[in-house]
Amino acid sequence: SQTIHQWPATLVQPVGSPLSLECTVEGTSNPNLYWYRQAAGRGLQLLFYSVGIGQISSEVPQNLSASRPQDRQFILSSKKLLLSDSGFYLCALRTSGTDTQYFGPGTRLTVL
């Protein structure tokens, strides 16, 4: 069965510091991968989408970036964090040919 790991689970970072959040998946090959952000008390906003290694679509202009160095690894990064980057970051996967997305446990980021 498919498994999604996210690391770290929680993170507190100062404004202006860099960021690297990792998502790794197991039990599937060539998945479609997504990064979503959930602000406090809100729904989820799509940030990035990837159909394969090195293929990233950015959905919202911002100071975040994403990379997919391996088929089952999806990384969310920033060179300089802003206060507004605080939130709950969720990685999701969708197997090609299906519509259903499954979510990882999330990373809670607090920028102070």
Added chain:
Amino acid sequence: GEDVEQSLFLSVREGDSSVINCTYTDSSSTYLYWYKQEPGAGLQLLTYIFSNMDMKQDQRLTVLLNKKDKHLSLRIADTQTGDSAIYFCAETEGTGRRALTFGSGTRLQVQP
């Protein structure tokens, strides 16, 4: 554009039925989903319904879809305290990336 709307809060007594409602705008959605989020956790897929169906039942869960009115509901029978969580309605957008558009979530509080 796409928009998914939900009421923010619902309170029920243990043993009663809960009905969470959702409206959506994208008529090209092929699947509609209900996700459950417990405090501090990721999203758990509860159930989904294909757009050509009117109803789907899965144990205590019943999903009703009124495609004409673009209205989706989730009924939880015999609601338990463990059902307390935030419930998100989501639709699959009609583009190739198949990203999900989420409502802002309904917080269900089950009183003993």
